[in-house]
Amino acid sequence: MDVTVLRPDELTAADLAAWAAMQRADLRLANPFLAPEFAMAVGRRRATARVARLTAGAGTVGFFPFERHALGSGKPIGWGFCDCQGLVHRPGLDWDPLELLRACGLALWEYDHLAEGQTPFETGGTPHTRAASPVMELAGGHHAYLERLRPKVLRAARNQERRLARDVGPLRLDFHTPDPALLDTLCRWKSAQLRSRGQRDPLSQDWFLAILRELLDLPSESCSGTLTVLRAGGTPVAMLYGLRSREVYATWFPAYDVRFAKYSPGILLHLKCAEASAERGIIHVDLGKGTSRYKDALKTADLTVTEGYVGRRTPGAVLGRLRRASSRTAHTAINADPRVHRAVVRAVGAVDRLR
Structure with missing residues (x-):
């Protein structure tokens, strides 16, 4: 060789x-x-x-x-x-x-x-x-994914969705919004979250932000930066920047507006993202290595x-x-x-x- x-x-x-x-x-x-x-x-x-x-x-x-x-x-x-x-x-x-x-x-x-x-x-x-590395399995479609979730998780998410819609406004998911201003907002949210936890913040470095911007909306079936936005009453409440191929949506930087934390907007975002991903033929939403409350709630398998x-x-x-x-x-x-x-x-x- x-x-x-x-x-x-x-x-x-x-x-x-x-x-x-x-x-x-x-x-x-x-x-x-x-x-x-x-x-x-x-x-x-x-x-x-x-x-x-x-x-x-x-x-x-x-x-x-x-x-x-x-x-x-x-x-x-x-x-x-x-x-x-x-x-x-x-x-x-x-x-x-x-x-x-x-x-x-x-x-x-x-x-x-x-x-x-x-x-x-x-x-x-x-x-x-x-x-x-937890994943949301979508090979059988969105309905099959929901059937594998714990009933308690799905019930709690639906309750939160109703509360958020009642208090703020109807929910809408934009699966991909290549808006640089929204990407900047997401980076601010995520930076604040990382720093509050004492974690390294790559989003504070211009060269790394340049990589995110270059990949955003890249016309490729193998790797395209995707900015998914969950809105309530027209207001962004949670966002996710991930990399997408034909089969895999690898979540990278999820974050939410802390003003809406009581509604669990991150979980709502991922659930609606899973539905939109399944419609596009994606098989796995990869939540990334490590454990957390939202990953444990949403995963149906582990890589x-x-x-x-x-x-x-x-x-x-x-x-x-x-x-x-x-x-x-x-x-x-x-x-x-x-x-x-x-x-x-x-x-x-x-x-x-x-x-």
Whole structure:
């Protein structure tokens, strides 16, 4: 197998067609975060972005999007905000992860949202952990999805919908509204939410906002930024920016106007979004890795994503493993002491404001 490393903007029309065909052939690879459009958008903002093209015989058999950092440290492309990672490949392809890393000039490749089916990366003898990524299953249509929900959840949502319509006005969902002003409003809502929780806020950075704007309403069946808006009486009460392919709507940044929090507008938004998605032939609404009240209420299944790394026997890989170990130790220490945690939350907020 031959490997050619490219910058994302060096992909040819033939590359894009082959990549899209591989995603269509396997639902596990249909996530828009694995699409070439996402890689190219990141590549225009991050000089570290690369794509490895794998060929065998006369044909292309895979694409591996990644970032190459100092000392051969590798990460998925869009590290820190990419919710699905791995090698996009022809069905049945087997690969040697260490040979792939060597060809890409990497000593170690870390991942935290490795897609299902990427077994070679998990069998390299390095530790990894698995986590659930909740999804709303729509393959049988919207009615079948509702039948799989807990009756209590659906009953509570319908009560909230009636209250919101009575107090504010009739509800309307706009599945996609490519309005930059509404995107700015969503970003303000989400930034405030992230900071209040002490979480990193990528929306405070202009280069990241440029990626969102570039992907918004992109004319692509593999990856198109979609801004879904729930209105009550004409007023936006909840919004969602996600990436959409033919089969998958990957939710990315959901947020709501806190003035309407008592109506659970986020859950109402997702339920109506599921109905609109099913009408468009979407099979999964991917809620993203992790647990929360709204995800537990809305999911009907879990995908499995993996966090870990694969590394060669090189000094760079050793340094990478030491860095990972020290990072985990620091994270554990921060969470163990509430005073330390509060101080870190304040520091994170200060850094975001400076940015």
